[in-house]
Amino acid sequence: QMDLCIEAFGTSKQKRALNSRRLNAVGNDILNTAVTKAAANIIDAKGVTALIQDMAQDDVQNISIFLPPCNEDADKPENVYKFEDILSPAEYEALRAPAAVFVNVTPEEITKKAEDKSHCSFVLEELKFLPADEKSRDHKSRCLWFLDTLIKFSYLKVIKKKHPMGPECPHIISRKLMKNFTSLTYNNGSVQNLISASMKAKITAYVIALALHINNFQTDLTVLQNDMKLQESRMMDIAKALRLKVSKAKGLPGLENDQNHKLGTLSLPLPVQKASGNQRKRKKMN
Numbered sequence: 001q002m003d004l005c006i007e008a009f010g011t012s013k014q015k016r017a018l019n020s021r022r023l024n025a026v027g028n029d030i031l032n033t034a035v036t037k038a039a040a041n042i043i044d045a046k047g048v049t050a051l052i053q054d055m056a057q058d059d060v061q062n063i064s065i066f067l068p069p070c071n072e073d074a075d076k077p078e079n080v081y082k083f084e085d086i087l088s089p090a091e092y093e094a095l096r097a098p099a100a101v102f103v104n105v106t107p108e109e110i111t112k113k114a115e116d117k118s119h120c121s122f123v124l125e126e127l128k129f130l131p132a133d134e135k136s137r138d139h140k141s142r143c144l145w146f147l148d149t150l151i152k153f154s155y156l157k158v159i160k161k162k163h164p165m166g167p168e169c170p171h172i173i174s175r176k177l178m179k180n181f182t183s184l185t186y187n188n189g190s191v192q193n194l195i196s197a198s199m200k201a202k203i204t205a206y207v208i209a210l211a212l213h214i215n216n217f218q219t220d221l222t223v224l225q226n227d228m229k230l231q232e233s234r235m236m237d238i239a240k241a242l243r244l245k246v247s248k249a250k251g252l253p254g255l256e257n258d259q260n261h262k263l264g265t266l267s268l269p270l271p272v273q274k275a276s277g278n279q280r281k282r283k284k285m286n
Contacts, residue, residue, distance in 0.1 A: 063241040064273075066202035068209045070243070077217040077266045080243075081209040087146060094170035095142040102127060102141035120227035123148045126214060140214060146173070147210050151227050153177050154203045158185075159193040181206075204228050204238050212244075212266050220249060222261040236262070243270040 074080045087095070105113075105127055114124050123144045131137045149165055156164060159182060163174045181203050182193035195203070207228065211219040221244075225235040239246055239262075249263035 063201055063205070063238055066198060067205045067241060072270060074268065077268060078213065080266060080268075080270065081212070083213055086206060086210050086213070087143075091146075091170075091172055091176060092142060094172045095145055096138070098168050098170065099138070099141040099145040102130070102144055103138055105130070119148050120151045122151075122211065122220075122223050122227050125223070143210060143214050147207055147214070149173065149177075150181075150203055150207050150210075153181065154195060154200050154207075154228060156195055158187075159195070200228075200230075201234075201238055204230065204235070205242060208239060208242055208244075208264065212264070217266040219264055220261055221246065221264040225262075232262075239264045241273075242266070243273065245271060 068081045069085045070081060071079055107128075110124065110127050113119055113127075119127075126140070126144055130140055149169060153165060159178070163169060163171075165174060165177065178193055181195065181199050183196045183199055185192050185194050204224075207224060208219070208221070211224060221235055221239055222232075225232060228235070236246060242264075244264040244266055247263050247265070249261045
C-alpha cells in the first residue's frame with residue numbers, strides 16, 4: 001500500500017528510490033534462483049554419494065578437530081577425556097529410562113539379543129559383565145545404551161527423519177546426535193543432515209573415549225572397529241590421535257578370533273603426537 005501511494009503521490013526522489021528497491025529485489029531473486037539451481041545441478045550431476053566422497057578427502061588430514069576435548073594436564077586417565085564432555089549431566093539423566101532394558105537384562109535375553117544381532121558386539125559382550133552393585137550397574141547400562149546408539153547412528157548416510165533413532169531415544173539425545181555428529185548439505189531444494197566420513201571419524205573418537213571409561217581405560221579396538229565397519233588403518237589413525245598406546249591382544253571369546261586384535265590403552269604421561277602421514281607427505285613435497 002505504501003508503494004502504491006508513492007507511485008501515485010510521491011516525489012521524484014521517492015519514486016526513484018522505489019524503482020531502485022524493486023530492481024534490487026528482482027536482482028536478489030534472480031541471484032538466489034541461480035545459486036539454488038547451480039547447487040541442485042551439482043548434486044544432480046554428482047549425487048550425494050559422490051559429494052560425501054569429496055568431503056572425505058579433507059577428512060582425517062586433521063583428525064584432532066573431531067576429538068573430544070583433551071586435558072593434556074590431567075593427573076589421571078579419567079580426566080584426559082572427561083565423562084561430562086561425552087555426556088552432559090542432563091543427557092546422562094535422560095538415559096535412565098531407555099537404559100533400564102540393560103539394567104534388568106537376563107543371560108537368556110543377552111543370548112537372544114546376540115542371535116538377533118540387535119546390538120553391537122562390544123555391547124553384547126559387556127552386558128555379560130554388568131556389576132552387581134545397583135548404582136554401578138545403572139551407570140554402565142546408560143553408557144552402553146548410548147554407545148550402542150552412537151554406533152547405530154554412524155550407519156546412516158542421509159538423515160531424513162527428525163528422530164532417526166526411534167521414539168525410545170530421548171529428545172535431548174536425538175538433538176545431540178543431529179547437532180554434533182552430522183554435516184549439513186543441500187539436496188533437492190532443501191537442507192539435509194548427512195554423516196560424512198569426517199563425522200564418522202568424530203563418532204568413532206567419541207565411541208572409543210566412552211569405551212575407555214566403560215573398560216577402565218583399556219579397550220579392544222578391533223571389536224569397536226568391526227562394530228563401526230571401519231578399515232583397521234582408519235581405526236588406528238583415530239586411536240593414535242586420541243593418544244592411546246596400541247598393542248596386540250587376543251580377541252574376546254567368539255569374536256573374529258582369526259583377527260589380531262588391537263588393544264588401546266589410555267595412560268599417563270600421554271604419548272607425544274606425531275604428524276600424520278598426509279602431513280609428512282606434504283612436507284616432503286614442499
